[in-house]
Amino acid sequence: MTRPVFPMPVPHLPLITPETARLRLRQWRADDLAPFAALNADAEVMRYFPAPMSRPDSDAMAERMAGLITLRGWGFWAVERKDSGAFIGIVGLNVPRPELPCYPCVEMGWRLARAHWRQGYALEAAQAALQVGFATLQLPEIVAFTALPNLPSQGVMEKLGMQRDAANFEHPAVPEGSPLRTHCLYRITQAQWLAGQPPAAIGR
Numbered sequence: 001m002t003r004p005v006f007p008m009p010v011p012h013l014p015l016i017t018p019e020t021a022r023l024r025l026r027q028w029r030a031d032d033l034a035p036f037a038a039l040n041a042d043a044e045v046m047r048y049f050p051a052p053m054s055r056p057d058s059d060a061m062a063e064r065m066a067g068l069i070t071l072r073g074w075g076f077w078a079v080e081r082k083d084s085g086a087f088i089g090i091v092g093l094n095v096p097r098p099e100l101p102c103y104p105c106v107e108m109g110w111r112l113a114r115a116h117w118r119q120g121y122a123l124e125a126a127q128a129a130l131q132v133g134f135a136t137l138q139l140p141e142i143v144a145f146t147a148l149p150n151l152p153s154q155g156v157m158e159k160l161g162m163q164r165d166a167a168n169f170e171h172p173a174v175p176e177g178s179p180l181r182t183h184c185l186y187r188i189t190q191a192q193w194l195a196g197q198p199p200a201a202i203g204r
Contacts, residue, residue, distance in 0.1 A: 011073075012072050018132055019082075019128070020127070022081060023079055023088075023121060024082055025077035025078075025092065028062055033058070033059050033062055035086075036062050036087070036090070037055045039114075040061075042113070047150075048153070074093055074132055076109065079112070079125050088115075089110065089112035090112075091110040091122065093129055094106065094107050102145070105143050106137075106143070107145065110122045110125065110153075122153075123156050130193055134190045140189060140190055141187055142187070143185060146183060147181075149179060149180065161188055162187060163187055163188065164185070168182050
């Protein structure tokens, strides 16, 4: 099967801040750094990543994500609940490292604080990210990947209508011998996404 190749360079637009019924996906603020660091230091949240992150590494990651949003208008957004204004994690789109077998591509990902699990927030925010990717950025395809043991994230990918590739891959950023090194890859094309949308949602 021929895969669409994402045209480089990536789209650059004015700042995009998607919203859902319960969530706001927005640019980063200074007061997001502490709760983001707490999230990244939580061993349960980081169960399917190589290791929890230190505060300096977490802050640097947030700075990179904020910089990419400033540059492109989109990226891994900070996510807050509309009812409380609480920062709950990150969801969004990103151009991953070129060593990955799916490159060039745009990936979708999420990471939420444990207090906000099992409430449908990851799925809700990811649906908003797909809306941006396909209706606004006009991407031909969006991918997502995770370590094989991460069944919860794979469940979200499947609920989004993404299809799993038959072949797995070894993630170059995960040490050899780690049970998290082998990853599965999911994809959804713009045509597949459009086919699953009600007419009123397309181009919103």
